[in-house]
Amino acid sequence: MPKTFDLVGVGIGPSNLSLAALTSREPNLSAVFIDHKDAFEWHPGLMLPDAQMQVHFLKDLVTPVDPTNPYSFLSFLVDTKRLYRMLVTGRSKVPRREFEQYCQWAVARMDNLRFGTRVENVEWDGSAFAVHTDQGMLRARNVVVGTGLAPRLPQSVWGHDPEQVFHTDQLLRHKRDFAGKRVAVVGGGQSGAEVVHYLLNSGTQRPAQIFWGTRRSNLLPLDDSPFIDELYLPDYSHHFYGRPEREREDIVQRLRLSSDGISIPLLEELYQRLYDLELLEGGGRSCRILLNHSLRDLTRTPDGLVVSWQSAYGAEPVRQTVDIVICATGYEHSMPDLLLGLKDQLAISDGMPVVRPDFSLEWDGPAGHRIFVQNAAQREYGVADPNLSLLAWRSAVITNSLIGQERYDTGSVSTALDWDTADPQPADEVSDELILNTHH
Ligand SMILES: Cc1cc2nc3c(=O)[nH]c(=O)nc-3n(C[C@H](O)[C@H](O)[C@H](O)COP(=O)(O)OP(=O)(O)OC[C@H]3O[C@@H](n4cnc5c(N)ncnc54)[C@H](O)[C@@H]3O)c2cc1C
Structure with missing residues (x-):
């Protein structure tokens, strides 16, 4: 050594x-x-x-x-x-x-x-x-x-029993009992969708009711369409590195769905599963999806945990009583x-x-x-x-x-978009174009 x-x-x-x-x-x-x-x-x-x-x-x-x-x-x-x-x-x-x-x-x-x-x-x-x-x-x-x-847990859930309130990162760390329970899933990105899909397909372990809340305006798809995928090439990373800080922050926010959206095959499977459960198996609506709402607070009561969801548009908070809260709230x-x-x-x-x-x-x-x-x-x-x-x-x-040597070629590769030769544009203009691409 x-x-x-x-x-x-x-x-x-x-x-x-x-x-x-x-x-x-x-x-x-x-x-x-x-x-x-x-x-x-x-x-x-x-x-x-x-x-x-x-x-x-x-x-x-x-x-x-x-x-x-x-x-x-x-x-x-x-x-x-x-x-x-x-x-x-x-x-x-x-x-x-x-x-x-x-x-x-x-x-x-x-x-x-x-x-x-x-x-x-x-x-x-x-x-x-x-x-x-x-x-x-x-x-x-x-x-x-x-x-x-590190897994990001909203502050409003800190201090609760980790057996009942936990991050998706903990989901499979040990055996859990969801059978007949009321479960809230917080977060409408890929991991929230994966968890809901898992719960809906867990056979005898399926919860009685799932409440799935997201502050997004819908269960939005991952955008990995061809031109968006060029953001994941070395050239774009070089280009991004050279942009002013304010513009970089703005772009990361606006491009979130290129990494944090839900993959389309998973959205399709989820939709079909909900259809089958409700209409073919006659099980009623066992998963309620709440859009434009973020978790406001969580209170323990004798009947369970009361999840309070804050509307993005100022409507009265929505409250649901559950046994388990799973936070699909990402990483930081x-x-x-x-x-x-x-x-x-x-x-x-x-x-x-x-x-x-x-x-x-x-x-x-x-x-x-x-x-x-x-x-x-x-x-x-x-x-x-x-x-x-x-x-x-x-x-x-x-x-x-x-x-201290160029052992690997890390320079430019072939691209369809000309990131570095594009005329510098004001940040607002760049952002608008990116919005169009992201929500094509
Ligand atoms: C569920 C999930 C699925 C993902 N799927 C994809 C995907 O399909 N495609 C994609 O592009 N990205 C994906 N990502 C994002 C990303 O690719 C992964 O998070 C990837 O694991 C990041 O790798 P990493 O090595 O940087 O960190 P990690 O995989 O988190 O590894 C960090 C390691 O550091 C160790 N460690 C931490 N602290 C210490 C310490 N003090 N001493 C010693 N060891 C320590 C940990 O034990 C761990 O093994 C996914 C992320 C998640 C959470």
């Missing part, structure tokens, strides 16, 4: 696994990656049996930048002798369980991943980073933080606690570290020592940052920066 690693990676989710796969081709780079879980798992709390990926299977850990890398999805398919059958399925987006199996297959073939170790703090000791873990300390010339996002990025030891050395803007074009943080330490971040630069890189589409590209940018 080297005295000082060239790179210590914190977290082994898809982001750092991709970087581990690319850097495994660098014999002169010593790297180790650490995760506090005992083994690789991918969002186990929401690994629903029918859940599908939202990106093409070729957008894997490596292929978009390094198709001959041994950790490609195609290598996994060949190695597990399922390539021909997989092709017969005709799928371009595989089940989430298969993506997890692929990552586990890659993990089993790498020898520099350490599970069961929690990183507690990272400090600068004057010549290297000291990465403090619950199993001892490692020294590193560079650090890459890939600890993912905040500055990881483990970087607090470096806080005084980081450039901070609006409470968050500033990310440079190579995904390293702006800091006052020596230029050859960097703190990279994965999946923590939506502000700088836009809607593609938390998505898997540019996973391999981001790892390639980081690898190039680490080794």
Whole structure:
């Protein structure tokens, strides 16, 4: 084991696994990656049996930048002798369980991943980073933080019994009893839809009544139409990085449905299931969908939990009494606690570290020592940052920066839209165009 690693990676989710796969081709780079879980798992709390990926299977850990890398999805398919059958399925987006199996297959073939170790703090000791873990300390010339996002729970549900009120991230963590219960689902994005679909199809475990509330104006579809998909190409990310901050914030809001909408096949299945339950099985309307309402508060009463929904248009709040509340309220990025030891050395803007074009943080330490971040630069890189589409590209940018060579081509690719040659437009005009695209 080297005295000082060239790179210590914190977290082994898809982001750092991709970087581990690319850097495994660098014999002169010593790297180790650490995760506090005992083994690789991918969002186990929401690994629903029918859940599908939202990106093409070729957008894997490596292929978009390094198709001959041994950790490609195609290598996994060949190695597990399922390539021909997989092709017969005709799928371009595989089940989430298969993506997890692929990552586990890659993990089993790498020898520099350490599970069961929690990183507690990272400090600068004057010549290297000291990465403090619950199993001892490692020294590193560079650090890459890939600890993912944290589940976001609305403040109005804090303090309730976590068995009754929980985030979707917890749904499958242990066996739950929904049979005959009244369940509220908060949030009308993909995870809310997946949870409602799961509950409606849970056989004897099906709730008696589901109340599904969203502040959106409808159950809006994921927009992955061709020109919108170009937002998930490196060129758009470069372009986005160069836009003024106010415009970037605006664009992220307006493009939300390109990542947070509900996939159309799932909307169709849900609609059909509701039809069958109500009209073929005569079960009445067991799922009520409340649009334009957000969760206002939650009160415990002897009869159950009273959910109060606030109308977007000022109408009287709607109240429903339920036994369980599931919050499909998304994830958020905040500055990881483990970087607090470096806080005084980081450039901070609006409470968050500033990310440079190579995904390293702006800091006052020596230029050859960097703190990279994965999946923590939506502000700088836009809607593609938390998505898997540019996973391999981001790892390639980081690898190039680490080794100081253009090992991977991370420059322009062929695009249909001319992002960087477009005349600069006032922010309002740009936004209007994007609205049109988003709600085509
Ligand atoms: C249910 C779900 C489905 C998704 N499906 C898709 C999809 O189909 N397509 C798509 O493009 N995107 C999808 N996403 C978004 C995104 O691709 C995933 O969230 C992805 O897992 C992000 O990878 P990551 O490595 O950045 O973070 P994570 O997968 O969250 O991994 C972070 C890792 O860091 C570890 N960790 C955290 N803190 C520490 C610490 N202090 N010490 C050691 N280890 C630590 C955690 O144990 C974890 O293993 C999905 C997100 C969710 C929640």
